[in-house]
Amino acid sequence: MNLPSKLIEDAVNEISRLPGIGKKTALRLALHLLKQKESVSEELAKSILALRKEIKYCSTCHNISDAETCSTCNSARRDRKVICVVEDIPDVLAIENTSQYNGLYHVLGGVISPIQGVGPDELHIESLMSRIAKSKDVEKIEEVILALPATMEGDTTSFYITRKLKEFGIKVSTIARGIPIGGELEYTDEITLGRSILSRINYSVD
Amino acid sequence: MNLPSKLIEDAVNEISRLPGIGKKTALRLALHLLKQKESVSEELAKSILALRKEIKYCSTCHNISDAETCSTCNSARRDRKVICVVEDIPDVLAIENTSQYNGLYHVLGGVISPIQGVGPDELHIESLMSRIAKSKDVEKIEEVILALPATMEGDTTSFYITRKLKEFGIKVSTIARGIPIGGELEYTDEITLGRSILSRINYSVD
Numbered sequence A, B: 001m002n003l004p005s006k007l008i009e010d011a012v013n014e015i016s017r018l019p020g021i022g023k024k025t026a027l028r029l030a031l032h033l034l035k036q037k038e039s040v041s042e043e044l045a046k047s048i049l050a051l052r053k054e055i056k057y058c059s060t061c062h063n064i065s066d067a068e069t070c071s072t073c074n075s076a077r078r079d080r081k082v083i084c085v086v087e088d089i090p091d092v093l094a095i096e097n098t099s100q101y102n103g104l105y106h107v108l109g110g111v112i113s114p115i116q117g118v119g120p121d122e123l124h125i126e127s128l129m130s131r132i133a134k135s136k137d138v139e140k141i142e143e144v145i146l147a148l149p150a151t152m153e154g155d156t157t158s159f160y161i162t163r164k165l166k167e168f169g170i171k172v173s174t175i176a177r178g179i180p181i182g183g184e185l186e187y188t189d190e191i192t193l194g195r196s197i198l199s200r201i202n203y204s205v206d
Helices: A006-015 A025-033 A038-054 A089-098 A126-134 A154-167 A190-198 B008-014 B022-037 B038-054 B090-099 B125-132 B152-168 B190-198
Strands: A082-086 A104-107 A143-149 A173-174 B082-086 B104-106 B145-146 B171-172
Touching: A006 A025, A025 A089, A025 B038, A025 B090, A038 B022, A038 B152, A082 A126, A089 A104, A089 A173, A089 B022, A089 B104, A104 A126, A126 A154, A143 A154, A143 B008, A154 A173, B008 B022, B022 B038, B082 B090, B082 B125, B090 B104, B104 B125, B125 B152, B145 B152, B152 B171
Parallel strands: A082 A104, A082 A143, A143 A173, B082 B104, B082 B145, B145 B171
Antiparallel strands: none
């Protein structure tokens, strides 16, 4: 793409480094910004800089936070006896959106992946252990829910954490794998369908 | 969307003001930036600010430019006798990409649209007239090519400019409308097909 200005070329190059945004879209966005008031570009640039420079991570659960401890970890209305272990921040948001969970979280920051060179020490697994070890009285952790991706890496990580958690003798569960709500059996892949048969649950009608 | 941090909320709000980017994509982009080095966010913010604050528009053709006059208007290798009139900056890039045109440009900055309250005075039509009036000697403009959108507004603008250009007695042409290369007749809409029959061109085989 031959752009008539170095400034727009720089902007297009930087914007197109974002995932899922190619040169054409980047150019469209840059030209859009040129048509808007200067304040639009200023606010955008400011919020991006502030986000990157000032963001904090909760020292307890490693989710993003504005303070030392995040609002979920601080909340008195959450069930402090359950921790849901997730791979990354978007997973917390996804689970929060279901309104089906009221416990705490623990963000690992990834999953164990020998291929990508991610070992257990790169993840916040040790801090999960010390969190559980330190918990006591009414806040004693009774259950850890593993909500990790249904991939080889996710399963490996679940396995690793479950073994580590044995010493605490607490309940460990994993979110159900099966056919999605609204899913047709004939279009479900064999592995999912097979697993949903193996992990069938009791069903009774009163 | 309930976000755990004001900083990320601000960033998501600002990013999602860009056209074609919703809240979910904005969140994905924001979380991506958080995973990258700080310099990535800095460069992005800097290029956006610089683009908006420092961009210049060529005083001759109104295309974006780094200097008072753009590189196309300055170039000695362009045919200075032909001006191609376009709606906006991306159209210049699109025509440049064809490598089929070697003349100059004139960016109107829009098309006449009574519905959107855009009249001829909001556009760079007067400056086109003075450009033609001032041209002389070897640089005397001999042809104006109207490359405006094939819409009612585009046609209105072409009509308006053509009438204004009458006093100069120069050649005025418009880019061909017809079925696109590779297009099937049966899938072409009636108006396009009808117009391509009316504007049929001579065809001969030697």
